[in-house]
Amino acid sequence: IPAVPAVDFSQFGEIEMQKMSKIKKVTAAAMVRNWLNVPHVTQFDDADITELEAFRKNMKAEAEAAGVKLTPLPFLLKACAAALKAEPSFNVSMHPDGEHIVQKKYIHIGMAVDTPNGLVVPVIRDVDKKGLFELAAETVALAKKARDGKLMPKDMQGGCFTISSLGPIGGTGFTPIVNAPEVAILGVSKADIKPRWNGKEFEPRQMLPLCLSYDHRAINGGDAGRFFTFLSAVLSDVRRLLL
Ligand code: CAO
Known part of the structure; x- marks a missing residue:
């Protein structure tokens, strides 16, 4: 591809040269590789998390007594693990031989920090086998390890799927880049109260904007529609995780 021409910006005003960190250089190379190799599609949906948030707030004191802060992320991890089980086409990698697809039977999920x-993406192993409190403790510990620059390569390997949450920061949606060799990534934006028509009147509901980018070589629109419908249904009623 044609290179972007080098420009001497100092001719236009004051500048400062800043050295890129090793992580920024590795991330930049991975983003270009993924952007150019993966034919991306991004779908959008809003999940009704009114009941989930009520449950989370009710559980806060119990979680604190158990020594953890129960944030929305463990719920998203559990819901995604269930959706990966329900739609196994999301839990694959393209084999480099161009002849095979690798179907994974384990569920490890990365979280962008x-x-x-x-940007780093530590991986939480066997999300399907862990409880909400365990996931809450693990996500907080991994995010701290990431911010302290103490992640080991093994902490960032083996992911099947990634969650990138910009929720606490803001925004209504974005188009995340698939973290290949994974084939899909979920972007989470800021939840907000929105009016929803219940058949008789508008009701205030807490809606979570979700963006799902996927590799169109491995996943087609129908798979993605089913994955998204399942995910939204679980986030709307977490009792579905028991089914
Ligand atoms: N919409 C609105 N509010 C949200 C939200 C969303 N989508 N997601 C989280 N929040 C709220 C939480 O409810 C919490 O409020 P309360 O204290 O009142 O419960 C507050 O924002 C802070 O949440 P959090 O960041 O601690 O929660 P989390 O579950 O998203 O993440 C943890 C937990 C430890 C993983 C997080 O602190 C972290 O480090 N996340 C990494 C985020 C990041 O770096 N994203 C950038 C990705 S770049 O691609």
């Missing part, structure tokens, strides 16, 4: 040195 923005650190002063750059």
